[in-house]
Amino acid sequence: MESYDSFNELQRDVIREIGNIGAGNAATALAGILNNKVSITVPQLQIIDVGEIVSVLGGPEREVVGVLVNMTDDVEGMLLYILDDEFVEMVTELLLGEPFDNYRSINEIGLSALKEISNILSGSYINALSSMTNLDIRLSAPEIAIDMVGAILNYPAAQFGEMGDKLLLIEEDFISGGNSVKSHMLIMPDLESLTLILNRLGVK
Amino acid sequence: MGERIIVGISDQKIASNPDVLVSYALGSCVGICIYDNVMRIAGLAHILLPDSANRQDNINVYKYADTAIERLIISMERKGCVRYRLTAKISGGANMFSSIGKSVGEKNIEAVKKELVRLRIRMIAEDTGGNFGRTLEFDSVSGMLLVKSIQRGNVII
Numbered sequence: 001m002e003s004y005d006s007f008n009e010l011q012r013d014v015i016r017e018i019g020n021i022g023a024g025n026a027a028t029a030l031a032g033i034l035n036n037k038v039s040i041t042v043p044q045l046q047i048i049d050v051g052e053i054v055s056v057l058g059g060p061e062r063e064v065v066g067v068l069v070n071m072t073d074d075v076e077g078m079l080l081y082i083l084d085d086e087f088v089e090m091v092t093e094l095l096l097g098e099p100f101d102n103y104r105s106i107n108e109i110g111l112s113a114l115k116e117i118s119n120i121l122s123g124s125y126i127n128a129l130s131s132m133t134n135l136d137i138r139l140s141a142p143e144i145a146i147d148m149v150g151a152i153l154n155y156p157a158a159q160f161g162e163m164g165d166k167l168l169l170i171e172e173d174f175i176s177g178g179n180s181v182k183s184h185m186l187i188m189p190d191l192e193s194l195t196l197i198l199n200r201l202g203v204k
Numbered sequence: 205m206g207e208r209i210i211v212g213i214s215d216q217k218i219a220s221n222p223d224v225l226v227s228y229a230l231g232s233c234v235g236i237c238i239y240d241n242v243m244r245i246a247g248l249a250h251i252l253l254p255d256s257a258n259r260q261d262n263i264n265v266y267k268y269a270d271t272a273i274e275r276l277i278i279s280m281e282r283k284g285c286v287r288y289r290l291t292a293k294i295s296g297g298a299n300m301f302s303s304i305g306k307s308v309g310e311k312n313i314e315a316v317k318k319e320l321v322r323l324r325i326r327m328i329a330e331d332t333g334g335n336f337g338r339t340l341e342f343d344s345v346s347g348m349l350l351v352k353s354i355q356r357g358n359v360i361i
Contacts, residue, residue: 068301143302147231147336148228148229148231150228151300151338152300154213154230154232154300155232158252158308
């Protein structure tokens with residue numbers, strides 16, 4: 001594996017399948033804490049250029065919440081959630097019963113709730129990956145930044161600057177009471193880990 | 205009112221009076237803004253990483269502090285700028301997520317300053333570090349650099 005560009009169809013299918021299982025886990029976990037008020041659609045997986053991600057996410061200066069989780073042990077890398085104001089509004093209203101005004105109005109409890117949701121989502125995906133590959137993957141506590149999406153994406157771009165500038169993007173729709181809200185997750189194992197994962201899945 | 209010329213990540217552009225160079229949403233990236241106040245020519249390099257050493261052969265020279273700045277200076281000299289007149293303003297190099305050890309932003313700032321010294325370009329202003337993103341607008345008419353930030357507000361250096 002030289003870069004994310006070089007995935008073949010079979011490898012993409014396998015990764016998509018991990019995404020599906022992860023999404024299922026995530027839906028179950030979230031249904032618990034949100035009292036079954038939220039469902040999640042089948043995730044869309046894309047292998048995408050860093051520059052393109054910015055436009056998918058609404059342009060470089062769009063203000064978003066970025067939640068970063070690091071992976072260590074058998075797999076090194078990171079997960080980055082990009083959550084926009086609609087998502088934040090849904091979480092704060094459903095979970096905390098508080099109206100959402102703007103990003104400046106998010107208090108400590110709101111931040112904790114967003115971190116917790118991100119924890120649950122990353123745990124769901126990583127458990128799926130871990131059990132399919134039999135690899136140990138440890139997740140760090142989430143860190144949060146609320147700022148321009150372009151600036152937040154500098155972080156993975158700099159960490160993975162040599163990886164052909166492509167990233168794995170998983171897009172999910174959260175559905176609650178007829179409203180559909182998108183979340184975006186970037187999964188970035190380093191190349192060595194990615195090769196190991198694909199080996200374990202038998203799709204090298 | 206001049207044209208707005210967009211400079212992407214790992215890219216660089218040169219503008220002359222009355223155009224403005226714009227680079228969006230720098231986090232740990234650093235924008236190096238070089239100006240010749242006689243020619244009224246402005247150059248902006250937007251680097252992602254400090255050091256091109258130990259990379260593969262076919263690197264993007266615009267991506268690294270140690271290769272991009274020199275390239276920009278040479279391009280500006282080709283347009284008639286004179287090295288001793290050139291001044292630099294730098295911005296960016298934030299640390300968006302707390303990191304263990306020295307952050308990429310800090311390493312970028314350090315590498316940029318070192319390179320400016322090596323190239324004998326005078327740095328006359330900087331707005332760097334912190335934990336917030338910045339958008340840069342560098343005016344070729346005045347050499348003024350507008351630094352926009354959601355968190356901190358706007359400053360001109």
